[in-house]
Amino acid sequence: MPNRWTRNASNTLVPKVGGTRPDGTIVDSKLADLTVTGAKIADTTITGAKLVNLTVTEGKLANASVQGRTVDFFKSAVTTGTGSNLNIAHGLGRTPTFVFVVPQTSSATGVSVIEGTHTGTDCVVNAPTTTTFVVIAF
Secondary structure: OOOOEEEOOOOOEEEOOOOEOOOOOEOOOOOOOOOOOHHHHOOOOOOHHHOOOOOOOHHHOOOOOOOOOOOOOEEOOOEEOOOOEEEEEOOOOOOOOOEEEEEEEOEOOEOOOEEOOOOOOEEEEEOOOOOEEEEEEO
């Protein structure tokens, strides 16, 4: 009977390709019974050209894996100053990060607008009675 066993690099007795194991299993030239680990493919470079398909489609994304961001934004109607603080409800549900007061009209002497301390419900603006303005907040 021919020798159907050999020793590998670790000096372990392994069946020769085309041989049989002690239990009678035939060993062929395929890698079906071998486990390939990362260390065994360290020298191999895998490039995009070797990958089957790099296209990302909706069917390949899990539900809710990509989300847009909603930006809260407020723009008031044109408001006329009263000479004292005005509380202008913004509806953001939080204190705005940025508030811009945009004058629409003013007197010949210019515009004087003073922002107060904005809150989670209102933008606070003080402007003279001769000034109209719009508040933009986000």
